[in-house]
Amino acid sequence: xxxQLIEAITDMREAEALQIATELLDGGTDPxxxxxxxxxAMEVIGQRFGQGQAFVPELVxxxxxxxxISGLVKPRIPKDVQAxxxxxxxxxxxxxDIHDIGKDIxxxxxxxxGFEVIDLGVDASPQVFVDKIREFKPQVVALSGFxxxxxxxxxxxxxxxxxxxxRDEVKIMVGGGVVDDHVRAFSGADAFGADAMAAVALTxxxxxx
Amino acid sequence: MSKTPQELFAEREKxxxxxxxxxxxxxxxxxxxQHFFPARYVGMTYEQAYYDVDKWLAANEKTIVDYEPDVxxxxxxxxxxxxxxxxxxxxxxxxxxxxxxxxNRSFQFIEGEYMKAEEYDEFLADPSDWTVRKxxxxxxxxxxxxxxxPPITSMLNGYVGSAITGILAIPPVAAAFDALxxxxxxxxxxxxxxxxxxRKMATMGFPEFSAGVALAPFDIISDMLxxxxxxxxxxxxxxxxxxxxxxxxxxxQIGGAIGVAHMSGNPRVxxxxxxxxxxxxxxxxxxxxxxxxxxxxxxxxxxxxxVPCPFWEGTYDQRLEYxxxxxxxxxxxxxxxxNLVQVKEVLGDxxxxxxxxxxxxxxxxxxxxxxxxxxxxxxxxxxxGGFVMSSNTVLDECDPALVKVWLDFTRAYGVYR
Numbered sequence: 161x162x163x164q165l166i167e168a169i170t171d172m173r174e175a176e177a178l179q180i181a182t183e184l185l186d187g188g189t190d191p192x193x194x195x196x197x198x199x200x201a202m203e204v205i206g207q208r209f210g211q212g213q214a215f216v217p218e219l220v221x222x223x224x225x226x227x228x229i230s231g232l233v234k235p236r237i238p239k240d241v242q243a244x245x246x247x248x249x250x251x252x253x254x255x256x257d258i259h260d261i262g263k264d265i266x267x268x269x270x271x272x273x274g275f276e277v278i279d280l281g282v283d284a285s286p287q288v289f290v291d292k293i294r295e296f297k298p299q300v301v302a303l304s305g306f307x308x309x310x311x312x313x314x315x316x317x318x319x320x321x322x323x324x325x326x327r328d329e330v331k332i333m334v335g336g337g338v339v340d341d342h343v344r345a346f347s348g349a350d351a352f353g354a355d356a357m358a359a360v361a362l363t364x365x366x367x368x369x
Numbered sequence: 370m371s372k373t374p375q376e377l378f379a380e381r382e383k384x385x386x387x388x389x390x391x392x393x394x395x396x397x398x399x400x401x402x403q404h405f406f407p408a409r410y411v412g413m414t415y416e417q418a419y420y421d422v423d424k425w426l427a428a429n430e431k432t433i434v435d436y437e438p439d440v441x442x443x444x445x446x447x448x449x450x451x452x453x454x455x456x457x458x459x460x461x462x463x464x465x466x467x468x469x470x471x472x473n474r475s476f477q478f479i480e481g482e483y484m485k486a487e488e489y490d491e492f493l494a495d496p497s498d499w500t501v502r503k504x505x506x507x508x509x510x511x512x513x514x515x516x517x518x519p520p521i522t523s524m525l526n527g528y529v530g531s532a533i534t535g536i537l538a539i540p541p542v543a544a545a546f547d548a549l550x551x552x553x554x555x556x557x558x559x560x561x562x563x564x565x566x567x568r569k570m571a572t573m574g575f576p577e578f579s580a581g582v583a584l585a586p587f588d589i590i591s592d593m594l595x596x597x598x599x600x601x602x603x604x605x606x607x608x609x610x611x612x613x614x615x616x617x618x619x620x621x622q623i624g625g626a627i628g629v630a631h632m633s634g635n636p637r638v639x640x641x642x643x644x645x646x647x648x649x650x651x652x653x654x655x656x657x658x659x660x661x662x663x664x665x666x667x668x669x670x671x672x673x674x675x676v677p678c679p680f681w682e683g684t685y686d687q688r689l690e691y692x693x694x695x696x697x698x699x700x701x702x703x704x705x706x707x708n709l710v711q712v713k714e715v716l717g718d719x720x721x722x723x724x725x726x727x728x729x730x731x732x733x734x735x736x737x738x739x740x741x742x743x744x745x746x747x748x749x750x751x752x753x754g755g756f757v758m759s760s761n762t763v764l765d766e767c768d769p770a771l772v773k774v775w776l777d778f779t780r781a782y783g784v785y786r
Contacts, residue, residue: 172605212687215650217601224602256474258464261597308728308766309474337683338762342729355648 162189162197169201170208172218174225181229191236198226202272209269210357216261219268245276247367248298252280252289253336254313259306262336265356266302273360275367286313286320293326299367301330302359303349306337314339314347322348331366335359377574381439385576385757389676389721391698393754397747397783399776400578400723401438403429404763405475406772410435415474416467419452422562429566433575436776440757441570442578442639451559454552459510462593475765483507484594486603489610492594496617498522504594506545514545567633579637579678581629583622583670586615586662591644600644604658615662623669636675637701640666646683660691671699681705681724682762689715705761709750722750723757726775731760731767736774743775747783758783 162184168177184194205222208214249270253263260282267277278296280288293301301321303314314334321327334344335353344352353359372380380395387394405415407428418425433441452465462483465476483504484492492499498520506516519536536542567577584592590611591600603611626638644650645659667677678701685692685707692702697719704712704724712722725746730738743758750756758779764772 174605213651215648215654216597217604217650217654220598220601221605256470258470258477258479307475307477308732308762311729311732311766338728340727340729342727342733346729346733 161193161200165194165197166201166204169198169222169225169229170204172221172225174221174228177225178228178232181232185232185236191233194233195230195237198229199272202226206269206272206357206360210360216265219265223268244274246274247300247363248276248278248296249300249302249363250278250280250289250292250296250298250330251302251304252284253282253304253306254310254317255283255285256313257305257307257310258282259304259337262306262356263302263304266304266335266353266359269356269360270302270363273364275363286317289317290320290324290326293321293324293330298330300363301332302353302363303332303334303347304336305334305339308338310336310339311343311346314343314349318348331362333359333362374572374574378571378576381574382576384439388755388757389698389701391718391721391755393785396785397751397779398439398757399779399783400440400757400759401433401436401442401776402578402760402763403432403441403443404765406764406767406769407432407443408473409765409767410769414466414472416452416465416472419455419465419467422451422559426562426566430570433570434573436772438575438776440576440578450552450556454555454559457551457555458512458548460508461510462508475763478592480592480596482596482599484599486595486599486607489607489614493610493613493617495520495522496621509548511548512545514539514541514543517542564633567635577635579639580633580635581626581638581675583626583638583640583666583677585640585642585645585659585666586618586622587645587659588643589618589622590614597644601650604650604654608657611658612661615658619662619665619669622666623673626670626675627673630673630675637678638670638675640677640679642679642681645685645688646681647685647687648683652687655688655691660688664691664694667695667700671696676701678703681707684708686711692716693719695719701757703759709746713750713752713756717753717755721755721757723759724761725750726758726760728760728762728764728767731764731771731775733768734771736771739771739775740778743778744782747779751783754785 162180165177165180165184168180181194185191202222205214205218209219251263251267253259267279270277278292278298280292289301303317305314318332332349333351333353334347334349339352341352351362353362384394384398388398405418408415408418410432411428413424413428429443452468455465463476463478464470466472466474470477502516502518506513517536517539570577591597595603600611630636630638645655645663650659670677676699680703682705689712693716700720701723702720704722709722709725726742730742746758
């Protein structure tokens, strides 16, 4: 483990982080170890985000640095090395709404906390949610919405999941810009998350990890 | 004897101005943020709001007459202009009802990296030139030809260099000008109708919330140019340019808002805020990148005799101390999800406070819940004046009956004794 690399990433020193990663690679460090350092650094950033000590710029910039380092490292990793995942979460912005910032942050944080995230993108119809639940068998479904019109879409999505006979298979959370606990009750979801770390906490409480 | 519309107008305007000046009005003023609500109320589609100006204005009139707000707010709806104008120019930056989103869905903005990081220098060197030749072709598919224009300053060659005249005749350039003119003609017709509507509402006794709009310089960059990701990466990779660009944008926003205020005669300027909210960035970043531009904008508008009305979308609970730097009694702050009791404590002697009534409750609550929430707001935030009752955001999907319960209760219970 390179504490130096981790700190360069968590302190957003991009050029230095890339330089250290290059030196480590050239010095024969296992590329998987370097990626694991990146993951640890992102976990630190995620924790700081949850504690209100880091914000969206750090998530974005941390992600950028990690992407650059992955670009350097990945060609040298054997294909069969895969990270272990603790559970699956289907995430999407509900039908009629094309906002992705909040949903992307939730997906990103779930990913660095070890969950496999199936991201349905934006404007995802109730049927798409049902199809993907059947296909991936997630334990948790996260519905995101930024606009007030998303309330009705969230309700339709939960209803469609119920009509498909899948309601008992998944826990459903709702969140996003104008979503609150009234919307949780109105839509028939199990929980409302006020922010992205709440989504992680809810997921952990439901499937562990 | 019932009051004349002129008396009612004066009474409503005074009520709102008293609240804005942090005085105690006769009762809590009510503010109606219509947005697409009138469409639902009269049973027309959102799409029609973009294509049938008479029908849309009639729906707004009915809403205003039936709900009797002290100030109505329809922005210069429809947002981004009439559908025919958007089509003529090939607007790519939003989807609007019937065009990319279903007929009964709100418009939505398509954020993107409309300016690359490497283009800061070009933008800073000549923002007008960059806007015309680079930005407009990117956000309007039918204005591609503008990208073929030479720099406008080539006209400085005077009689020696009239080369530009030939370039204007090249088919793609001519097509771009045709598209612009067609869009402008439609937009012009709508603007006239909206201006006439505002005058008509005034003669019927109803003041408008605001006519002009300004954006925080950071939001121009983050929303319109670099995208959120881009602007946030710039905080680390090129912070100086991010700040320099805001300094270039600031006077444009001030000038634009002053111009509209003078034309309309309405001093209130709506400032919808996006990326400065809690969670988007740290207080240090807010202090370095967001607040200086926003504060300068607000102060300049006050200096020009106008009333800035920032919409603090999201929550600003972590930033309230900064707002204390604003002069007292000059600004109306519309709050979305901040803790209004805390806002009142920290800022009650600085800002007139407005907002907070959850649209989720007005959409799916019970009348009892609506009344209880309104009562709590009036008792706490409304105490001693300086408060305007409003929904936390636009009323689009709200239940017309619950909106009536909310406003009727506020008017009855919100009387200051």
